[in-house]
Amino acid sequence: MAQETTNSNWKTKVLLIGAGLGAVLGLMTAYLLARTAEENHDGPPQIKTGDAIKIGVNVIGVVRGIAALAGR
Secondary structure (H helix, E strand, O other): OHHHHHHHHHHHHHHHHHHHHHHHHHHHHHHHHHHHHHHHHOOOOOOOHHHHHHHHHHHHHHHHHHHHHHHO
């Protein structure tokens, strides 16, 4: 029973830290996007579909890289 509690504790910590970091990084990214769009266009950002796809592929690569860290 103690082993299950230990396993559960580290998993919970990893999930909470990951969620917190993701939220902070997402908020910072959104802020930078809004600030840059405001400075350059004085309105909402103009994001092209191709650019969004490139960013999505790069994000998937980063997530795969982070997931691979657990296999070491």
